[in-house]
Amino acid sequence: MKGSTGKDGGAGLNLIIRGGHIVDPSQGIDGIGDILVEEGRVRGIETEGSGFGAAEGGPYQVIDASGMYVLPGLIDMHVHLREPGFEHKETIRTGTMAAVRGGFTSVCCMPNTKPVNDNETVTEFILRKAYAESACYIYPVGAVTKGQDGEELAEMGMMREAGCVAFSDDGRPVMNSLLMRRALEYSKAFGVPIISHAEDLSLSSSGVMNEGPLSVELGLRGVPAEAEVIMIKRDIELAGLTGGRLHVAHVSTAGGIDALREAKKRGIAVTAETCPHYFTLTEEAVRDYNTDAKVNPPLRTERDVEAVKEGLADGTIDVIATDHAPHHRDEKLCEFDRAASGISGLETALPLSLRLVEEGVLTMGQLVLKMALTPAAILGIGRGTLKAGADADIVILDPRREFRVESERLLSLGKNTPFDGWLLKGAVLMTVVKGRLYRWDD
Amino acid sequence: MAETVHLKGKDLLGMRALSPAETELILDTAGGFRDVLKRDIKKVPTLRGKTLVNLFFEPSTRTRTSFELAAKRLSTDVINFSVSMSSVAKGESLIDTAATIQALGADFVVIRHPASGVPHLLSRRLRASVINAGDGTNEHPTQALLDAFTIRERKGRVEGLRIAIVGDILHSRVARSNIHCLRSLGAEIRLIGPPTLIPGEFVQPGVQVFYSMDEGLEGADVVMMLRIQMERQDRGFFPTTDEYFRLWGLTRERLRLARPDAVVMHPGPMNRGIEIDSGVADSPQSVILEQVTNGIAVRMAVLYLLSGRPQEARV
């Protein structure tokens, strides 16, 4: 493990982070200042005057953050940790280490494990495991239907009590519209969102990449953009019908974003996320049958990439999540048709998202909103903030430092990244989470 | 010193990757091998000591035999490595198979696989020259080359000819390779078939789409029929094979709409009575058997030209 804990872990962490550029939309802070951490909690922020000089000499570790960004720890509401059942792909330990390495201090883990997280026992197992082994905070997402089979509602209430913060059959859509309606209705009792993996399976059929001239050229079966658009529209209508809270996962299409924009205008309770690969890559990335660029929904066209950026800029898309989907090497090193879908995304998400700030798509404050405060609000967890009293979830970022992505050096067990070899700008230097300080000095 | 020739790449993965000059080179070279095949002694010592592995993940007697004969005519040893899909289903990985072949010391690996892109994956992992003998619905380059060679032999040229390709374009690797190949040689291409089997993405300069067989065949110099796979009917691409034959089958009457000297081609195996009428298949206008013979010459040329590539490792 690359991460080292500074002081002894646990609640006893006492820090002064000095002179960094603090961006915390929850308090409207965007400027140079000091942060004082006591006993693993934020004690306060000083942006004017002398800072916390007085505390110096006490039991505080002092960190010079000048020239760096200091942000609330990021929250990734869409991660596959694979445990239990697929520990060859990822474990709670390795997945959360990758998260912390990437600047995330909380992650939501999707229920498509083995067994599926469709009952409180599995939820409790995950949380127990998380307590003992997780590097960051874990918020489980429970399944909407038993076994994610799309036939009967799972015990959402009991899972909610056990700690689930949202429900989703992610990886599979709930194809039955009546069942989706029931889920949206039923979840109102707990005030939690239903996360929709929007894909019309009968239309996407056995497609493996975006449908268009390139899929025709490569002789690969295509998934039309409409497979996503149709499902987003259906779910929007059902959210309108039921008044339930809908969150649309990994939006990849211009048509889907248009539909969401329209829905928000109508006042429907819908939020949406996209992932770094959907605003960074196009379908061209699969041209050489590169299975590391095989992902579901598939990478789309230049036009879709532009639409995703517009959607982020105008607020149609609320959240940037990773859809971190680690796979074993053997599951990628094979026929494109047979290869597993997914990208190991935790360790590249922040620098890829910073490109949006560089391009002027988002301000730094908007980026922090989409990667910390808004996910916290959607999930109803009191994080994503540096307010006094909050747990010290903090990430320190050098926005100018460049590094080369080397898939073999990822902390995640999933080395499946289409960004292998890319030179990225914006390196996480330190992460503070769960009362520990991780320094990433390489 | 005679001038030297070779293809640019290590492998033949598809027509998409070949320049028109490379395509012409293969066709010209194949002419020399066609002569060899006409002789009593049909074998030359050219590629003695080399080894070709036929790696077939799909049954295909004709393509495999054609490569086997091409290699043997060049004095190259042949190993047939038929991988039944059952062993694939058991979890035998493609990568393990590739490693085995590397260890066998093959110079050429001829691969047929039901998934698009597998030859590309192997080519990155093998020192041997990888020759795509059909991958999924992507490409089947040697079929396109032998088709172009046959057309050139019959018509003296490809440029300016009107060539109709009829049938399941969407799922046809033969069609994809032929469109690339014949377009690059300057032919006018017409794709004919039901709209469910011809995505609009195929339309490009030099390529037109016709849903009416009669309109599409008009004035064609070459009519290239594709095999209709029965399972397409089950998946709803067209209602019945009866209806298919009525609308897009090639009959004598329909063939009269093409030029009187039009030739009829088919990559085989044919479904008589589904895409082509027996009377047409066996008519003098049919060059289907010539295609088979020419296939050997073209594959010999490909083996020769891939071997002639400058390699640092060679003495």
Next chain:
Amino acid sequence: MAKELFDSKDIDRTLTRMAHEILERNRGVEKLCLVGIQRGGVHLARRLAEKIAMIEGRETPVGALDIALYRDDLNIRREYPTVRKTEIDFEITDHVVVLVDDVLFTGRSIRAAMDALMDMGRPAKIELAVLIDRGHRELPIRADFVGKNVPTSLMERIEVELREEGGEDRVVLFSGGERDG
């Protein structure tokens, strides 16, 4: 440094003499044919056939032979030679075949040509006619008809330029060139 050994008149005169010699050697032979080695040899074989027709009024079949597929150096060459057409559209079995080439050097091309001929039939006899013999044989091969013997060093290079290839007829000796096979 280039030195012209033959001009067009010299070539013509030499070919006339060689045609006479071929006829003299094959007096009474009915089944005579000429096979030129691609490319220069093919042009010379055609010219010899024309001369034979002028002298005796008989038609001698002329074929073209490409030896690329029979070369003995394919395994050590860095690149392969162009494959040209072999066009021998007559039976060679029981014929006297006069192989024609422009320059005789190591003898390896002739070995390849003989192997190729043997795969096409069983000639009664094979004879060899070359315009220039520059020496340096590496195989036990000797020409039956020689236009001119030109002792050379291995550093020199001989080029036979023929009008059929678009230039003028001439034979040139270059010094300090590379081996030209």
